[in-house]
Amino acid sequence: MADPKGFMTTPRQDWPRRPVEERVRDWDEVYVPGALLPIITEQADRCMDCGIPFCHEACPLGNLIPEWNDLVSREDWRQAADRLHATNNFPEFTGRLCPAPCEAGCVLAINQPAVTIKNVEVAVAEQAWELGFTPPRPPDRLSGRTVAVIGSGPTGLAAAQQLTRAGHTVAVYEKDDRLGGLMRYGIPEFKMEKHHLERRIEQMRAEGTKFRTSTAVGRDVGAAELRTRYDAVVIATGATAWRELDVPGRELAGVQQAMEYLPLANRVREGDLAVSPMSAAGKHVVIVGGGDTGADCLGTAVREGAASVTQLDIYAQPGGERDEDAEPWPTYPKIYRLSAAHEEAGELRTAPAADADARLFAASTLRFTGDADGRVRSLHLVEVDAARRPVEGTQRTLPAELVLLALGFSGPDRRDGLVDQLGLEMEPRGTVARDAGFATNVPGVFAAGDAARGQSLIVWAIAEGRAVAAAVDRHLTGSSQLPAPIGPYDRPMTV
Numbered sequence: 001m002a003d004p005k006g007f008m009t010t011p012r013q014d015w016p017r018r019p020v021e022e023r024v025r026d027w028d029e030v031y032v033p034g035a036l037l038p039i040i041t042e043q044a045d046r047c048m049d050c051g052i053p054f055c056h057e058a059c060p061l062g063n064l065i066p067e068w069n070d071l072v073s074r075e076d077w078r079q080a081a082d083r084l085h086a087t088n089n090f091p092e093f094t095g096r097l098c099p100a101p102c103e104a105g106c107v108l109a110i111n112q113p114a115v116t117i118k119n120v121e122v123a124v125a126e127q128a129w130e131l132g133f134t135p136p137r138p139p140d141r142l143s144g145r146t147v148a149v150i151g152s153g154p155t156g157l158a159a160a161q162q163l164t165r166a167g168h169t170v171a172v173y174e175k176d177d178r179l180g181g182l183m184r185y186g187i188p189e190f191k192m193e194k195h196h197l198e199r200r201i202e203q204m205r206a207e208g209t210k211f212r213t214s215t216a217v218g219r220d221v222g223a224a225e226l227r228t229r230y231d232a233v234v235i236a237t238g239a240t241a242w243r244e245l246d247v248p249g250r251e252l253a254g255v256q257q258a259m260e261y262l263p264l265a266n267r268v269r270e271g272d273l274a275v276s277p278m279s280a281a282g283k284h285v286v287i288v289g290g291g292d293t294g295a296d297c298l299g300t301a302v303r304e305g306a307a308s309v310t311q312l313d314i315y316a317q318p319g320g321e322r323d324e325d326a327e328p329w330p331t332y333p334k335i336y337r338l339s340a341a342h343e344e345a346g347e348l349r350t351a352p353a354a355d356a357d358a359r360l361f362a363a364s365t366l367r368f369t370g371d372a373d374g375r376v377r378s379l380h381l382v383e384v385d386a387a388r389r390p391v392e393g394t395q396r397t398l399p400a401e402l403v404l405l406a407l408g409f410s411g412p413d414r415r416d417g418l419v420d421q422l423g424l425e426m427e428p429r430g431t432v433a434r435d436a437g438f439a440t441n442v443p444g445v446f447a448a449g450d451a452a453r454g455q456s457l458i459v460w461a462i463a464e465g466r467a468v469a470a471a472v473d474r475h476l477t478g479s480s481q482l483p484a485p486i487g488p489y490d491r492p493m494t495v
Contacts, residue, residue, distance in 0.1 A: 002073035006045030012113035027189040030340040044072035050107035054330040058105025060463040081128035095122025105330035136206035139167040148230040153181025155449025156236035158465025175216035185263035218417035239450035243407040249368030254376040258406035280306040284399040287311040289406030299341030310351035317361035438471040
């Protein structure tokens, strides 16, 4: 500890966001450039000598948080970068995209605002790139073994990097035309600019990882054929089978899945399209679903110039403080959080009838109605109680010319044929079945990430990639020195 009294003398200060009216006119990241570094060493000083750092337990990567906090407080960026990368392949991703369960587990958070762990992480990551502390790390020699990784999201990329550095020859297969999975086409630019992704991929190329884009395994190349060409296969396709909303009017034009809408907006930013064919410009937009994907749709619709945007959340509005009985420290609490997109919508009043910012809480969709041309024009909803039962007399109607369904995902999309061609066993909930060593029922085929775990956080995705890499390395060589931060049956801390 550089300052043993830092947590008592220094208040929490987060990375400031740019003014709303400025940032909604562009697609750049929402934070003030250069404003983090001047405050971050004092913020790192707030890390306590807590004895048992529960932030380790709250983070599936096992990040050595107190260690790099101490190093940052001393401005030892090289050592801090080494300690950070010892457990996390892509801290610049998690520092921007993770909801920070580590902060919920911070000992200081028992009775004070937690250490800004996420901000410290991204500051270290950016300093590492700026100061040249992230050179490619190709292996000293090759093992002669080959591995195919299917999917280039955070799980696939982490597994590929670990296996490449262990000396195996790795090829990553991606069905889209660009690498990154949902980080590329699902995460808006204002949450993470894609140059962060590009520089990490270039590092991996320099280390020896091979990439095959626009190649859907099961459709463009046979899954069984791929299995015969490689010594091992890792399935890291993610959970992209979206959940549906079975209500009258679902068939109307303009009722779209969030993951049909967001990729088009990202393709505009990539220069593939001048305007998204699903643009929210000038339309009344309703987003069904209260999670992060819904918030991403919200921020995107605001930037596209929607006439109004309302987000429906079936849960009641949470309070601003942790419920110590239902969700005691150090579990991750369900509290009212104001994302950048919600801050924008609230300040701009995109949904005047909403309970808070752009959200209507405890709201359930009853049906959609449309015009004579079969296009959606209205969404009919009702308030619900804690058991999701309709509350009599609370029905209302919202104008809706674009409805975005952000209801989560159930497992891997099976339309490409990968699952059936390999003959993979599946869990009842739609995910790929695997054993305690990440192995599927098909010899030499392993499954990791959301495809096997189910929809989860980016830190769990990277942890899965690192752990499955250790399992594959052990399968190929008989032993492994690669770290395995989690097992396939590990889950977040709950009561």
